[in-house]
Amino acid sequence: MVFSSLIFLFYFLPITLVLYYAAPVKYKNPVLFFASLIFYAWGEPVYVLLMLFSTVVDYTHGMLVDKYIRNNRKDRARMVVAASVVINLGLLCFFKYVPFLTQTINQVFSLHIKVPDLTLPIGISFYTFQTMSYTIDVYRQEAKVQKNIISFGTYVALFPQLIAGPIVQYKTIGEQLDNRRITIGDVSYGIRRLIIGLGKKVLLANNIGLMWESVQESFESAASFSALTAWLGAIAFTFQIYFDFSGYSDMAIGLGRMLGFRFNENFRYPYQSESIAQFWRRWHISLGTWFREYVYIPLGGNRVSTFKWVRNIAVVWALTGIWHGASWNFGVWGLYFGVLLIAEKVFFSDLLEKLPVFMRRMYTIILVVISWVIFAFDSLRSGVSYLGKMFANPVLCDDKAKFLIGNYVLLLIILAAGSTDIPARIAFKIKTQFGEKSISYIVLSNLFLAAVLILSIAYIVDASYNPFLYFRF
């Protein structure tokens, strides 16, 4: 089930919330757990068993780790952690990479091994990372062991973040699992975040997605394809992926809050970053944190020789790349950022600092736009050819580009402003101007919410185009 569907908004959510709020405290987790299973099974009626398997594995492994730690048998505890990591990564690799690996082996060695016909279970990349983080955190004694399997199952299956993140580390919500209060402020904050996220996804991401789709169509078919069209397409995809994914994260955070959970933020205006390093501290924060805490720092981080540091960066970014999918373009995309991060730190950190803020932002966003082109095309060859159309194109402008600008100029302006902190600043200004408790502020802000919700419903009812980009991962 996806959040931006009628079935979620008008069936699943109201029923779940009524049951959840009505249930006595000790039944709240069971209600949430079973609701989450239905949420997942709606889209994956069979693979829900896989998720339950992963849950049981880490529940038992967590118990074992805890037991060995308390018995001062760190060596055994470490073995158990290793087993958990192997099982989780094994699952992930089997479903995500085996088809790709067989294909590659067939190509390289001219073999004809049958490529297994596996569909990727929704959200597997997210929940395996979450369950792994639990066992590791217990080993590091950063999280308490969870003895109640329903509570643990609730953590893994929790429907707000189950299928597209954010990747909530166990230690973030471990306490809240067994002990949480829901205030009226939590519920209303959650509703606001949910509506804003829905609007970002349905009104903004889907609409600019149509422009990207139209550019892709002419890229694949048309003989003439101007540089301006190519840039417009790349910019459209840049906005689409941000509003799609950050909108989804907003909805997840909002829904979590309505249920009494506080997740960490996943995006912090990444497109106004002043360097690539900063970009990655603001984009998909939960993934970056995960790789930093469970890969980069254990490898030694940056407190090692330059050679090892470069190696660490390369490893982390290659992994980040292929986490997004089993094809070469994601690997190249990850390494592209790895190289940029190294270059930024080693060669031009001084130079960057001397530039005015505007120039630093332009530098960052242009490199980011290029990265999304690599990301967008499963085939590297298409991606490179698209970049060629952007940078080495004898045709600068054509009717297609002019038509797109005419059609999308207002939306593009809204998106450009919307991906910075300008809307938040305006909202804050209005709030302080009128006073948070004034009638005019209450009327104004709630009218805005109602308008976004109603418009979003209109777009969902007439939805011919409503993909979730991060579902593939």
Add this chain to the structure above:
Amino acid sequence: MNTSVNSGKCAGKFIKNNVNDIVSIAVFTIIIFFLGLCSFLKEDISFSENENRVLAQRPSMNLKTVFDGSFESDYEEYVSDQFAMRDLWIRLKTVSEMALQKKEVNGVYICRDNYLIEAHESVDTQEAYQNAEYMLEFINSTTGTLGKNHVYMMLVPTASAVLTDYLPAYADEFDQNALIDYIKSNAQDAFIDVRNELEAHKDEYIYYRTDHHWTSYGAYLAYVKWAKECGLDAYSEEDFDIETASESFLGSTFSKVNYAAQKDTLQIYNLKKTNRFGVSGYNVNINNGQLTTDTLYIRDYLDKKDKYSTFLGGNNPVVTIETLHESIEEGKADEEETEDSVLLVIKDSYAHSFVPFAVNHYDKTIMVDLRYLKQPIGQVIEENNVTDILVLYNAAGFAQDVYVQNVSFYK
């Protein structure tokens, strides 16, 4: 007593301190529950007149459909199709897109003067020219059997190729003129080019504002040209009583966007009782007896959404029209024993408003739609002793119609 007063005070204070939160929760709850309940209680509709399609019904549930996921996706489709006030939501979406200055919504150009013109952007050019080849071959071989000047083809440009001044700037349209030029140059004398006629009258009402068809007047202009090329004596406008049959027509492009600032007028050209060739009436037979009537205009449709189907009853596999002449003519025919003239029209819906003019020049007219026709076209020609053929399509539809290839099985 005391406690209740206290709790009353507390509640008042609580509300006062959290007004904004309460309002936000109320807004969300009311919208979700109101619409949810409306949709839940509303009776299911089986057919949407507006969208002209069958709506999804509640799917049945069994282990197999649940586990292969088809129940889930069917159910989502069902909820969406049966959602309360569906038409209103679609209109709201269009209006907001227009507010965003979008010139194209759901495959329709929003044009000046309240024109909603169908867009044809992603037409497969290869398929279009393949269709041209099929049809050229058909024309070539039927000309061989029926003789020269007995087989004609007309490819009508749609509004997006004629009302070009109305289109949004730089619209990336499929080049209908190139396709027409190509077929014209290959079919030569058999091709009837109506572009000049339409072009000359493009400031008049030759295309509907809210539908993808041409108006009766547009079809009339083409009829005059066709008659001239075939060596027939066309009726003039004075030979008809032109009747305004409806002023509230909202057609197919309206349905795609659910928005229109102006409704269309649908005109019917009734041939006057006394006319030059003594046409006295018609026997219309739709789908071999499914409906028989004595009129070319099925007026029941004027009360429905799909008003364009007034013309010969809309899309049907086969429609046969016998044209009756006054008894003097009949007697004369009996004496001379002339062979009946039979016109076969292979067509899409653009022909529906054209054929009512053409029938007056033949004893019998057969309209077939390759999209629905089960019989091989060769059999139709043989069984009905067809003497003349007209192929009539709109150019954009022809380019995308996968059934055009069925003419190649004609032998």
